[in-house]
Amino acid sequence: MTLLRVETVDKSYGDEEVLNGVSFEMDRGDVDVLMGPSGSGKSTMLRCVNRLTDVDSGHIWLDETDVTAPETDVNELRQDVGMVFQDFNLFAHLTALENVTLGLKRVRGMPEAEARDAARDHLEQVGLAAQAESYPAELSGGQQQRVGIARALAMEPKLMLFDEPTSALDPELVGEVVDVMADLAEGGMTMLVVSHEMGFARSAADDIHFLDNGRIVESGPPEQLFERPEHDRTEAFLTGLQSGEHR
Amino acid sequence: MSAEEPTAADEVRTTIDVSTDRPWAWLGLAVFWGWLVVRWVNDFLLPESIAVPGAQSFLPAAPFASAAESLAVTAASLGAVGVPLDFVAGLLSFVAGAIPSLPALARGAWLTIVLTVAGIALGFPIAVLLSVARVYGGRGLRWLSLSYTELIRGTPLLAQLFVLYFGLPLTQIVREVPGVGSGFIPGTAAVVAILGFTINSAAYQAEYIRSALESVDAGQLTAARSIGLSKREGIRYVVLPQGLRYAIPGWSNEFVYLIKYSSLAAFITVRELFFRAESIANDTFQYTELYVLAGLFYIALVVSASVLMNAVEDWTAIPGLGGRR
Amino acid sequence: MQAGDWAFVLDNADYLLTGAGVTVGLTFAALAVGFLLGFPAGAVEVYGDGLLARAVSASGVLLRGTPIVVIMLVLFFVVSVSQSAFVTAAVGLGLRSAAYQSQIFRGALQSVDEGQLEAARAIGMSRFEAIRHVVVPQALRRSMPGFQNEFTIVLKDTSIAFAIGLAELLTRGYDLFTQTGRSTAVLEVFLAISAIYFVLTFATNRGLDRLADYYAIPSGENR
Numbered sequence: 001m002t003l004l005r006v007e008t009v010d011k012s013y014g015d016e017e018v019l020n021g022v023s024f025e026m027d028r029g030d031v032d033v034l035m036g037p038s039g040s041g042k043s044t045m046l047r048c049v050n051r052l053t054d055v056d057s058g059h060i061w062l063d064e065t066d067v068t069a070p071e072t073d074v075n076e077l078r079q080d081v082g083m084v085f086q087d088f089n090l091f092a093h094l095t096a097l098e099n100v101t102l103g104l105k106r107v108r109g110m111p112e113a114e115a116r117d118a119a120r121d122h123l124e125q126v127g128l129a130a131q132a133e134s135y136p137a138e139l140s141g142g143q144q145q146r147v148g149i150a151r152a153l154a155m156e157p158k159l160m161l162f163d164e165p166t167s168a169l170d171p172e173l174v175g176e177v178v179d180v181m182a183d184l185a186e187g188g189m190t191m192l193v194v195s196h197e198m199g200f201a202r203s204a205a206d207d208i209h210f211l212d213n214g215r216i217v218e219s220g221p222p223e224q225l226f227e228r229p230e231h232d233r234t235e236a237f238l239t240g241l242q243s244g245e246h247r
Numbered sequence: 248m249s250a251e252e253p254t255a256a257d258e259v260r261t262t263i264d265v266s267t268d269r270p271w272a273w274l275g276l277a278v279f280w281g282w283l284v285v286r287w288v289n290d291f292l293l294p295e296s297i298a299v300p301g302a303q304s305f306l307p308a309a310p311f312a313s314a315a316e317s318l319a320v321t322a323a324s325l326g327a328v329g330v331p332l333d334f335v336a337g338l339l340s341f342v343a344g345a346i347p348s349l350p351a352l353a354r355g356a357w358l359t360i361v362l363t364v365a366g367i368a369l370g371f372p373i374a375v376l377l378s379v380a381r382v383y384g385g386r387g388l389r390w391l392s393l394s395y396t397e398l399i400r401g402t403p404l405l406a407q408l409f410v411l412y413f414g415l416p417l418t419q420i421v422r423e424v425p426g427v428g429s430g431f432i433p434g435t436a437a438v439v440a441i442l443g444f445t446i447n448s449a450a451y452q453a454e455y456i457r458s459a460l461e462s463v464d465a466g467q468l469t470a471a472r473s474i475g476l477s478k479r480e481g482i483r484y485v486v487l488p489q490g491l492r493y494a495i496p497g498w499s500n501e502f503v504y505l506i507k508y509s510s511l512a513a514f515i516t517v518r519e520l521f522f523r524a525e526s527i528a529n530d531t532f533q534y535t536e537l538y539v540l541a542g543l544f545y546i547a548l549v550v551s552a553s554v555l556m557n558a559v560e561d562w563t564a565i566p567g568l569g570g571r572r
Numbered sequence: 573m574q575a576g577d578w579a580f581v582l583d584n585a586d587y588l589l590t591g592a593g594v595t596v597g598l599t600f601a602a603l604a605v606g607f608l609l610g611f612p613a614g615a616v617e618v619y620g621d622g623l624l625a626r627a628v629s630a631s632g633v634l635l636r637g638t639p640i641v642v643i644m645l646v647l648f649f650v651v652s653v654s655q656s657a658f659v660t661a662a663v664g665l666g667l668r669s670a671a672y673q674s675q676i677f678r679g680a681l682q683s684v685d686e687g688q689l690e691a692a693r694a695i696g697m698s699r700f701e702a703i704r705h706v707v708v709p710q711a712l713r714r715s716m717p718g719f720q721n722e723f724t725i726v727l728k729d730t731s732i733a734f735a736i737g738l739a740e741l742l743t744r745g746y747d748l749f750t751q752t753g754r755s756t757a758v759l760e761v762f763l764a765i766s767a768i769y770f771v772l773t774f775a776t777n778r779g780l781d782r783l784a785d786y787y788a789i790p791s792g793e794n795r
Contacts, residue, residue: 397770397774398770400724400773401724401769401770401773401774402728402766402769402770402773403728403729403730403731403732403742403769404728405731405732405734405742406731406742406745406762406765406766406769407766409742409745409746409762410759410762410763410766413749413758413762414758414759414761414762414763415759503636503637507637507638507639507640508639510639510641510642511641511732513641514734514735521639521641521642524642525645528649534645534646534649534650535650538642538645538646538649538650539646541642542634542638542642542646545637545638545639545642546633546634546637546638549636549637550637
């Protein structure tokens with residue numbers, strides 16, 4: 001069952017073409033990873049899926065909904081698509097628990113008690129039940145990101161978007177976040193991930209799309225891309241990645 | 248200590264930006280200053296034989312008044328269509344009413360500028376001493392500096408002026424000083440007002456400079472001392488040049504503040520801009536015209552000050568240090 | 573300075589302290605007006621566009637560029653807002669404060685990281701809800717230092733209601749020495765008044781510091 005269909009999406013900022021005829025599909029339960037050099041349009045692609053950025057041309061379909069159509073209710077759409085940010089973007093004035101309950105109470109209209117219970121479950125799912133009353137500034141980067149994941153999960157989205165979730169973390173904190181993402185993948189969540197984390201891509205991804213200069217150069221399962229890439233550009237990038245060139 | 252501590256970094260810029268794509272603003276300022284300077288030269292410098300008499304304005308008011316009248320009549324006859332004409336007629340009659348008071352206001356504006364500039368300029372060296380004492384001084388000096396700034400900043404400017412003018416026998420002393428009140432030099436009350444503004448401004452400037460000095464990285468002074476400069480030399484040649492640049496936004500604020508609050512000198516009989524506007528209004532009952540005019544004058548002065556300070560900031564900017572982004 | 577003059581001040585202490593009460597009342601009234609007008613104005617300048625934002629911005633420039641004494645006199649004699657000097661002074665000081673508070677709030681709203689708004693929108697909040705529940709609470713806290721500053725400024729500016737004859741602290745001091753003819757006590761009277769003002773500003777600063785600490789968002793460090 002196709003959950004996400006991206007159809008020849010173009011996006012330019014002024015003269016700069018950031019996305020050029022990008023197309024791919026995702027089935028329910030798929031975990032796809034977007035990789036590529038910086039500036040290749042990966043993050044922009046992600047932000048087009050939940051309309052934080054608008055496409056110039058092309059279509060994006062989530063289930064039966066045309067995301068890109070002007071009449072689509074953006075706020076309703078975003079309840080079905082969860083996003084995890086590189087800079088976490090936790091609500092600084094709220095505790096971890098309140099970060100998760102905010103959407104439940106204000107957007108879904110849940111009563112306080114119910115929201116708190118649901119939020120606690122999600123925090124437990126990411127291993128942070130004990131930090132429920134802590135403020136973001138009191139948490140480590142890895143903990144903050146996991147709260148961010150819980151916040152997105154609480155809305156019970158059909159699709160989860162991850163925008164370089166570990167890029168801002170110290171190396172020793174990356175693991176705890178990747179573990180949570182791997183658990184999610186195993187649990188059947190449909191995930192579109194922009195990341196340099198090769199370990200995750202290798203083990204959890206169903207498909208990897210390599211983007212360069214706004215185009216998908218190559219797509220395929222991890223074994224193909226990492227072992228038998230069809231394009232020189234892909235090989236060059238991934239080798240550089242493995243030797244720690246790209247961060 | 249006092250919460251009234253704007254840091255140089257997060258200062259709320261209350262200055263006004265005259266962007267280059269607003270030519271009419273530049274034109275307005277040019278006309279304003281052009282006229283003002285000509286008026287001053289005429290009143291203070293030109294000999295009586297060639298000068299326009301002090302009480303007489305350059306432009307006659309009559310043409311404006313009659314133009315206003317005829318426009319108003321035309322507007323009335325046109326009915327609803329004539330409303331914009333009526334508006335223009337109103338403007339013209341305002342101008343006609345304002346013209347006769349312009350010469351007096353120009354002389355008041357001179358005093359306003361003198362009060363402001365003197366207050367800031369004289370307050371500056373005191374402020375530098377106060378802030379250096381506060382940041383680098385020993386316990387006694389720090390306490391003295393702090394007390395001064397807290398006391399002055401914690402009491403109203405008007406009260407300070409009253410203390411100086413009514414409370415202390417300053418007027419008697421100042422009156423005796425030769426030169427006071429003749430020609431360019433301000434009169435007794437104005438001198439007392441300048442003293443008040445100096446004392447007041449020094450306290451506020453000290454705060455701006457202090458927080459600017461504190462934004463200079465401590466390592467700068469350490470490096471200065473490590474090449475053999477004494478503490479005093481280090482402060483003078485390394486810390487102050489950087490710190491003073493950070494303080495420029497604070498000075499913009501102080502400049503604008505003092506231009507507006509120089510109006511309080513009117514209450515100790517200084518015949519500056521506001522005093523003049525008020526006395527003419529009380530005589531002619533043209534309250535609207537005079538207060539609007541005064542407002543326009545002040546806004547022109549404030550905008551000019553902002554433009555000037557922006558230019559200063561750009562002129563003293565070093566890459567990576569100060570200047571506007 | 574003579575002891576007799578200080579005794580004179582003490583005898584009239586209640587007259588002066590009533591003036592202090594008027595001063596404090598006027599301060600709160602003006603700040604309330606300033607907040608009610610200034611906060612929306614700041615939000616409009618940040619989030620609004622077109623004619624409304626420009627009009628708000630222009631009125632702010634006008635109010636910040638005109639001396640408070642001119643504003644008060646215009647409101648009293650030209651516009652005649654009210655017969656009551658207190659109301660007129662509150663409106664005048666309030667308008668001036670609103671113009672400055674709008675800048676405080678504008679800066680605070682702009683200083684909240686873009687990502688906060690994005691994250692709120694990403695969970696399905698509308699722009700208005702996101703601003704209301706995520707940006708505003710943080711912006712209000714960041715406004716505290718500016719607001720503390722504004723408090724003391726307004727408190728001292730109430731002395732300018734002298735110009736419209738309001739019987740606040742400074743006016744009463746002035747009346748005390750002009751009307752009773754005790755001209756020798758001038759210095760003592762004004763020193764006493766200055767002392768009262770100083771106590772008022774000092775106390776409000778401390779009080780607001782406490783308030784700021786109470787509402788502060790806990791940070792991980794020990795500040």
